[in-house]
Amino acid sequence: AQTVTQSQPEMSVQEAETVTLSCTYDTSESDYYLFWYKQPPSRQMILVIRQEAYKQQNATENRFSVNFQKAAKSFSLKISDSQLGDAAMYFCAYSTSGTYKYIFGTGTRLKVLA
């Protein structure tokens, strides 16, 4: 069965600094997708970034980038120039073309210190 693990329940970062959130997953599939979602106190789920497993190039969205290591089944999120508005729960999610459902990790709470 596919699983997603986020081993950091909570992380803190100083404003303007860089932080990396970890995510590992387990799958026997070769075709799959990985996502990072942000959940602020409003509880809205907001897509931060996505990565297709067949793409070797790491995805980047402005200050957010991923380090996708397929062989190691690792998918970490790097947030550069952290801002107070980045404070939220961050969830890593996995999906395959076979099932379409998302499998979520347990989340990492990110605190941004002024």
Next chain:
Amino acid sequence: DSGVTQTPKHLITATGQRVTLRCSPRSGDLSVYWYQQSLDQGLQFLIQYYNGEERAKGNILERFSAQQFPDLHSELNLSSLELGDSALYFCASSVQQGVNEQFFGPGTRLTVL
């Protein structure tokens, strides 16, 4: 605003009762997914519908059921409610039955007393 709407936003009810949660997907989206998020937990997949048909099922309790109507809105029915059913219930939609991005609604917070 994702374009996915969910009603009601909050629901408070008693054990043993039955409730219905409603979701309207984004215009043009055929696929609807339901997820449950218990306090400070990740989201757990419940069920998926595509163009009116059930396509995938997660660890959904037998007391829970869902359907997608011809106008593509979906309802999640929770019956014989227990305290442990208190959670945030999210609906998400995507364009087609594929691994496209899922757009999440704001959620319905259910409190069972």
